[in-house]
Amino acid sequence: MRALISVYDKHGIDAFARELAGLGFELVSSGGTATFLEEQGLQVTRVEDVTGAPEMLGGRVKTLHPRIHGAILARLELDDDRQALAEQGIEPFELVCVNLYPFSSVAGRLGVEQADIVEMIDVGGPSMLRGAAKNFAHVGVVCRPEQYDPVLAELREGALSSETRRALAAEAFAVTAAYDAAIARWFSESEFFPDQLTLTFRKVADLAYGENPHQTAAYYEEVGSRRHLLSRVNQLAGRELSYNNLADLEGARRIVRELSEPAAVVVKHANPCGVAVATTIEEAYAKAIAADPVSAFGCVLVLNRPVTGELAGLIAEQFVEVLLAPEFEDEALAALAVKPALRILRDRERRADTPGERDYKRVLGGLLVQQRDSEPVSAEGMQPVAGTPPAKQWDDLLFAWCVCKHVSSNAIVIAKGGHTLGIGAGQMSRVDAVRIAVEKAKELGHDLEGASLASDAFFPFADGPQLALQAGVTAIIQPGGSKRDAEVIGAVEAAGAAMVFTGRRHFRH
Numbered sequence: 346m347r348a349l350i351s352v353y354d355k356h357g358i359d360a361f362a363r364e365l366a367g368l369g370f371e372l373v374s375s376g377g378t379a380t381f382l383e384e385q386g387l388q389v390t391r392v393e394d395v396t397g398a399p400e401m402l403g404g405r406v407k408t409l410h411p412r413i414h415g416a417i418l419a420r421l422e423l424d425d426d427r428q429a430l431a432e433q434g435i436e437p438f439e440l441v442c443v444n445l446y447p448f449s450s451v452a453g454r455l456g457v458e459q460a461d462i463v464e465m466i467d468v469g470g471p472s473m474l475r476g477a478a479k480n481f482a483h484v485g486v487v488c489r490p491e492q493y494d495p496v497l498a499e500l501r502e503g504a505l506s507s508e509t510r511r512a513l514a515a516e517a518f519a520v521t522a523a524y525d526a527a528i529a530r531w532f533s534e535s536e537f538f539p540d541q542l543t544l545t546f547r548k549v550a551d552l553a554y555g556e557n558p559h560q561t562a563a564y565y566e567e568v569g570s571r572r573h574l575l576s577r578v579n580q581l582a583g584r585e586l587s588y589n590n591l592a593d594l595e596g597a598r599r600i601v602r603e604l605s606e607p608a609a610v611v612v613k614h615a616n617p618c619g620v621a622v623a624t625t626i627e628e629a630y631a632k633a634i635a636a637d638p639v640s641a642f643g644c645v646l647v648l649n650r651p652v653t654g655e656l657a658g659l660i661a662e663q664f665v666e667v668l669l670a671p672e673f674e675d676e677a678l679a680a681l682a683v684k685p686a687l688r689i690l691r692d693r694e695r696r697a698d699t700p701g702e703r704d705y706k707r708v709l710g711g712l713l714v715q716q717r718d719s720e721p722v723s724a725e726g727m728q729p730v731a732g733t734p735p736a737k738q739w740d741d742l743l744f745a746w747c748v749c750k751h752v753s754s755n756a757i758v759i760a761k762g763g764h765t766l767g768i769g770a771g772q773m774s775r776v777d778a779v780r781i782a783v784e785k786a787k788e789l790g791h792d793l794e795g796a797s798l799a800s801d802a803f804f805p806f807a808d809g810p811q812l813a814l815q816a817g818v819t820a821i822i823q824p825g826g827s828k829r830d831a832e833v834i835g836a837v838e839a840a841g842a843a844m845v846f847t848g849r850r851h852f853r854h
Contacts, residue, residue, distance in 0.1 A: 348440040349417070350374045350382070351392075351408060351470065353447060354490060359385040361442070361493040368500055370440065375407045376400060408469040417441060417476040421483050440496075441477035442487040445470045445520070449527045453571045466528055471521045478521075481514035482507070488517045523547065523568050537703070538714065544705075549575060555588045562588040570702075572694065574598070581673065582681070583688035589614075590645060590667050590688065597647035598669070598692075600751045603721060606763075609633035610647045613640050616771070620748045621764030626650035627659070632764035634663065637789060645669075647692075652677040718851060722747040727822075731834050732843030734820045738797055742822040742845060745799035750851040756801040757782040757809075759793065759818065766791040775800065779809040783816045793817035802850040803827040807836040814840040824850040 348370040352358050355378070362372055362382050374382055375392040382389045393399050396410040416438045420426045430437060446467040451457055477486035485505040487496055492513065499505050505513075526545035533539040546565035555562035564586075566573040574595055580586070586594075597612040604610075604622055609629040611619035619636030623629040626648055634641050645667040646660070652668075654676025660668060661683055668681070669690040681687060706713040722743055734742060745760035752758060753771035757778040760766060767786030769778030779798075786793055794817035803826045804810055810821055810833055821837060825846030837844040 346439045347371045347373055347416070347436055348442060349408075349413070349438045349473065350442045351376070351378050351473065352442065352444045353467075353470075354444050355381055357490045357493055358382070358442075359387070361490075361497065362387055364497050365440070365500075373438070376404055405468070408473060411435075414472070414476055417473060417484060418480050419483070420480070438477070438484060440485045440487065441473055443470050443473045443477075444488055444490070445474075445524055448524065448531075449568060452527070452531050462531065467524070471524060474517045474521050478514035478517040481510040485510050486513050486517045488513075488520045492516075527568050537716065542712075542714065549573070550586075552588045552591075553585060560588075564588075564591055577693040578669070579691045579693065581678065581689040581691055582685070583667075584686050586667070586688055593645035594647070594667055594669065594690075596751060597645050600748060601647045601649050603747050603750075604649060607650045608648070611636070611641045612645045612647070613643070616753055616768065617748060617751060617765070618644065618768060619765055620744075622744065623763060627653070627656050629764075630656060630659065632762075635789075636765045636791075637768070637785065654680055657681045718750065718853070722750065726848060728825075728846045728848070730825065730830075730844050730846050731837040732820075732841070734797075734843040734845065738795075738820045738843070741797040742799065742820055745797050746822050746847065746851075749799035749801050751853065752801065754801055754852045754854055756851075756853070758799045759783070759786055759796050759813070760799070761791075761793070761796040766793060766796055775802070775804060776806070776809040776812065779812045783812055787816070795819050797822065799823070801852060803830070804833050805829060807833045810844075811836055811840075814842055819843065821845070822847060824848060826850075 346369055348365050350358065350362055350372060351374060359382065366372055366387060371390060372382065372387060373390045373392060373395060379389045379391050392407055392413065396412045398410060400407040412433065412435055415430065415433065415435050419430050419437050421437060446465045448465040451465045452462045474486060474488055477484045485496065487493065496505065499509055523545040526543040529543045545568045547568050549564045549566050552562040552564060554560055574591060592615055593612045596615050597610045600610045600617060600620060601608055606622040607624065607626040607629045608622045609626065610617055611633050618640035619633040621629045621632035621636065623632060630648065642664050643666050646665050648670040651672035651674065652670045653674050657677035657680035661680055665687055667688045667690065669692050671692050673689065673691060681689060702717045704715045704717045724739065724743060741760050744763060745758045748765060749756050749758040752768060755772045755775045755778045757769040758765060759782050767782035769782035772778040772781065796818045797820045798813045798818045800823040803824050805827050806829060813821065820843045822845045825848065827833065834844060
């Protein structure tokens with residue numbers, strides 16, 4: 346029996362190869378892998394001794410040879426294939442163990458030269474994996490260190506079953522497909538919407554279930570992306586994260602990354618129900634919860650400052666599903682220990698969103714793709730069209746506009762003093778979104794006098810602004826662009842209020 350071993354990641358390969366040798370396999374290996382195994386005291390037949398040809402072009406060519414690929418691809422049930430092997434003096438391989446150059450990790454680093462990235466495009470490795478996977482009827486193909494133990498366990502019993510060889514082949518083809526997709530993505534970086542969009546995702550975790558218990562679910566990271574939702578997150582305590590937890594966590598993190606002051610974001614069912622900034626994180630948390638304490642029940646809570654013991658004690662009084670913050674004091678973790686189900690996450694990410702990311706939305710038989718709406722909120726280019734908001738109200742207008750950007754359309758956010766008072770989300774009618782935001786704020790006893798309102802898109806009629814103005818709102822921020830802008834501006838001016846046009850809308854469907 347013969348095993349071909351050629352790996353970049355040498356973790357565990359010495360123990361794997363040693364046991365293969367003990368099971369009677371001749372070890373055939375190339376380049377650095379052969380040297381490594383020899384240094385571990387293993388007897389290795391080098392690829393160049395099999396092919397009769399030395400490595401070429403700085404190692405670019407070493408396994409691309411008929412004596413290697415013939416040994417991998419031979420259909421041993423066919424007389425012609427067996428005769429061809431005999432004529433050429435080629436012995437078949439029963440096992441091929443290959444892992445690939447780390448293209449994605451090198452291409453994802455900053456400041457790497459193009460030539461260095463190109464050298465991480467593996468040619469021989471994928472060829473061997475694909476060949477062995479194609480010939481799974483006779484060859485077992487191993488492409489990840491995690492497969493070593495189960496493969497060895499089955500070999501100890503005699504041989505790999507046809508079911509195992511087929512499963513290994515499926516994984517090998519998935520690995521080579523993902524590898525090629527990452528390379529294609531790198532080459533097409535200058536083309537945001539290429540004619541052929543090749544995406545591949547790697548499973549990070551199985552989830553208990555999906556949005557509902559009858560739906561299965563898992564979380565995947567996009568291969569080639571520099572970061573993902575959980576890439577720099579440590580879970581310190583609590584149950585496993587669920588599908589809904591992750592969906593809400595995504596929404597909350599997007600908001601908090603746009604806020605530089607101490608900030609607290611409370612999200613429920615993918616929409617914020619309370620957002621606040623303040624001089625301290627404790628104050629921000631209190632305001633965010635007070636914005637809508639009923640909706641906050643069972644929420645995802647994201648903070649952008651460390652959690653103190655005092656703050657943790659307050660959080661422990663609430664029913665919070667997920668808590669994410671940059672750090673937790675020891676006293677905070679002790680205080681939160683009374684909530685063993687609470688998922689406590691430490692966020693080590695210090696950067697904003699990855700620039701140039703695409704947004705994807707699955708539709709029947711296809712995918713909607715767009716540039717992510719990730720530009721930071723700024724007053725630059727905004728135009729007061731009615732009245733002049735005082736400086737303090739400008740702060741509230743920009744804060745409300747920032748939050749509104751992350752609320753499902755049609756979206757209305759009413760804010761005052763750096764925290765939300767009422768949010769109307771996901772309504773088919775914009776005036777209904779205003780009505781919900783106003784009524785929600787009133788139900789909770791919030792004082793709307795002097796409050797600011799943000800609308801994610803223009804008001805088609807004056808009825809929405811009039812509802813808010815009658816409730817006490819004195820400043821409005823919206824994109825503008827309606828045929829009835831003059832009518833809306835007139836209603837705001839008649840109420841002695843101010844209004845700002847942003848010239849940009851923020852639909853989120």
